[in-house]
Amino acid sequence: MSSTPRWPHVVFDLDGTLVDTIALIVASYQHAFTTVLGHEWDEAEIRSWIGQSLIGAMRQASPEKADEIFAAYTSWNEENTERLVAQYPGVNELVRDLVAAGVRIGVATSKRAEPAQRALQLVGLDDVVPVLVHHDSVDEHKPSPKPLLAALDALGARPEDSVYVGDAAVDMLAARNAGMAGVAVTWGAGTPDAIADAKPLITCTTADELRSALLGPS
Template sequence: MSAAEPDVARGVLFDLDGTLVDTIGLIVASFQHAVMAVTGEAVDEATARSWIGRPLLPVLLERSPTHGEEMDRVYREWNRANTERLIRPYAGIAELLADLAADGVPMGIVTSKRREIAQYALDSVGLGSAIALLGTLEDTSEHKPDPAPLLLGAKRLGVEPRDCTYVGDATVDVLAARAAGMRSIAVSWGAGTTADLEATTPDLMVGSVGELAAYLLAR
């Protein structure tokens, strides 16, 4: 943990991909498949990882304004077909969510994923009933690093933004939390590199689920 730890907030909002559920390999492979299938171009892992955390279609339209929508379709089709094969749980996350619930901590998920596929990902690792989806792609017109999704999540949680912590694995998560007036916790087991995350100066950086649990449950 960082030397200067922030006060523990009353409500906790989580990112999904790379934070609660290990979808990194699935997402990278989905990007690589979609771009190759439609344009014949290869995408390296570092580039694909850098796209994680943002809405899918704008990323692919940036890659190719001409073929972005077709890549979006191919990505979604391949991703759904391979989710159960490639998705993985993170050890300790189910227990952390159960402990937070037992302590009466308000919590939920704010993600850039579509609601249906986000729920499918949670169900695939047995977390479907453990935590609510409070904000998904369909819920706001602006997306991370814009604060709008996080502010909506806090509203639905019934907690003031200043009393919330947002936990995520990407630089856009830290930036969105700061813009929303929330505390930020960056986790190092997801898509973002430690150097990139540290450069955004989160309130706290953790390297394991156990470290995250020790902080969030210190109430």
Template sequence: MSSPRWPVVLFDFDGTLGDTIPLIVASYRHALETVAGLRADEGEVRSWIGRPLLAVLEERYPAHAEEMLRVYREWNLANHDDLIRPVEGIEELLADLAAAGARLGVVSSKKAETVELGLRVLGLDDAIPVVAGQDQTSRHKPHPEPLLYAARHLGAHVRECVYIGDATVDLEAARSAGMAAVGVTWGAGLREPLAAVDPVAVVDDAHGLREVLLPASAASRPSPGF
């Protein structure tokens, strides 16, 4: 097993470690329709992902934000386990990173208890010792504070860390924190906006992410189908 490129690997959760985008989009749409009879197309909703829920609702629907938040969370929790899906190859990648000596953490804009629920549903909870959620810091992505919190709790200098996410706010937060950034395209973000933040790489699947994080390991691994 090769050494990891960075000793500390931090992940966003939604759209990065877990395929939660359909759940989030459906939750937003349900809340908007139920509370105010409003509709939003999927592209618009996907652009909100990565920021704290209440901040998005207060910015766009200030008269209904609190009620939308309540309805969103009720529906999201009721449908969470049925709609969340694993990302192919992530469980194996986390195991290999840990075996190679990397220290792992999650930094998310949602509440830590909700992230922990998602990790349990996906069977990833034992792999992630540190979760920095919305409740751990007063400022949120793209501000670097949540990433710096996670680094402190893993005993790491920022130059030892890489942060991986599917939204531009993830990559912007990493850059602001002085960390390396890697974008993934299987979540809410599109390649062009992610690349515009100038991350180390933008990857399309877990195999591509492995090549960035464990390059020698990825090079020695047979290609799919062989």
């Protein structure tokens, strides 16, 4: 492991990056749309919303029914979180190795506070993430830089000394808007083409590749 990490501060996206919540999110959306609208939604479009504000996506899909969809989503999501949330291979170990190397860790997510904290607890990362910026922490969401800058402020970090790691194009756009480096991972919700179009500094397909990007060759 490199003795000097590439960036002293790493801010992570949550869904699809640190924690495997994609199946839970897609199933929650489909339950909500079926319950309220009587039909499922295109899964590719649902996956494209992941990383953005939940209620914002629902208002785009059905402005007049958004609140009902949100209520159906959240109740089903809460009931099924423990069953469907999973770890990504190698990611927990990488996060702990970053901390051991002196890297300060934060999370900036569009997820609401309680489910974000619950997801971190379920995969055993809540004790190594001192900073969690969630949906209600800021008044604008990705691709706005505000969530990322709020995380940096809490870490006492500068954008030029920090990197944002995420699985979606919106994450890379937010990183650019915040003046941070952006590193993309491909195991989440983002499509390869969308990620490439967002021009990340580095794209990683495995936790080992992400380790090399953040800590250097092992």
